[in-house]
Structures are given as structure tokens and as C-alpha cells.
Amino acid sequence: MPEFVEALLRDWEDRFAAILDEVAGLSDRVRRSELTAQHIFAMDHDAEAALRAWSYRDPVVAAAVERMDRARAQNYADTLALSIDDPERCRVLAAMGTALLIGLQMSDRPVDRERFLRVVLEWAQTNVGLTVEAHRDGDQVRIKVVGPPRAPTE
Numbered sequence: 001m002p003e004f005v006e007a008l009l010r011d012w013e014d015r016f017a018a019i020l021d022e023v024a025g026l027s028d029r030v031r032r033s034e035l036t037a038q039h040i041f042a043m044d045h046d047a048e049a050a051l052r053a054w055s056y057r058d059p060v061v062a063a064a065v066e067r068m069d070r071a072r073a074q075n076y077a078d079t080l081a082l083s084i085d086d087p088e089r090c091r092v093l094a095a096m097g098t099a100l101l102i103g104l105q106m107s108d109r110p111v112d113r114e115r116f117l118r119v120v121l122e123w124a125q126t127n128v129g130l131t132v133e134a135h136r137d138g139d140q141v142r143i144k145v146v147g148p149p150r151a152p153t154e
Helices: 002-024 029-042 043-054 059-081 088-106 113-128
Strands: 132-137 141-145
Touching: 002 059, 029 059, 029 113, 029 141, 043 088, 043 132, 043 141, 059 088, 088 113, 113 132, 113 141
Parallel strands: none
Antiparallel strands: 132 141
């Protein structure tokens, strides 16, 4: 069983790392924000919630979840830094965003995707000043930033 667990976690981490690499390659703050949001909504939140629950009992799983949460928060902070010229505020907002995502994943079974979408879009508007439109395209959500993010020098 340990080999299965290691392979499962490696696959999850590799797929997540590929997403983070794709996002990190973007310097356009609007496109990066849109792509980050699209990936958030495309995630299998129920599967990640199950991994989180499993991590409470298994230190190997807990370590993988912690690595992914740190990488996620760093991605959020780096994305926010393209619009906010305050590294500490970016870190705080990234921690808030990560905590919000985890809370939404863990509070509903199955994850209520419509509620998830409304809450995350409100968080972006209230805390970052992003006005975001979301449109359903089948099972996917298309994200478009329609209001600022402001450039750090503005």
C-alpha cells in the first residue's frame, strides 16, 4: 500500500506542479489572474478534500498536502504581486485565499460549485479589487477580469 500512496501523491503533485508552472510563466497580470481562477474552478475539490481528510491520519499524505498548500499560496502571492506593490499584503491575501479554498472544500459534501464560485469572486472583488465575470461553458467556468487589477505603480 505505501507504493500506491506514494504513486497517487506523486501524480497529484506532478499535475498540480504543471499547472503552477503554466501560471508562473505568465507576466500579464490579467491573464495570470484569469488562468489562476480557471484552474481553481476546474480542480476536483472533492478529491482534494478527501486527501485533506486522509492527511489528518497519515503523515505522508499530510506532508504532500502541506507542500501543495505552500506552493498554492506562493502562486497566489506571486500573482497578486503583479497588481499589489506590498509583499506582506500579498502574502496575507494569499494565506486568506488558501484558507478560503480549504474551507470551501471541506465544508460541503459534495462541494457546492456555484457557492464556491460566488464566494471566491466576492473575495477577489472585496480584497483585491478585481471585478471578474464567470461564464459556464459546459462543466467548465470561463473567467474574465473586467475591472482592475491595478498595476503596482498606479
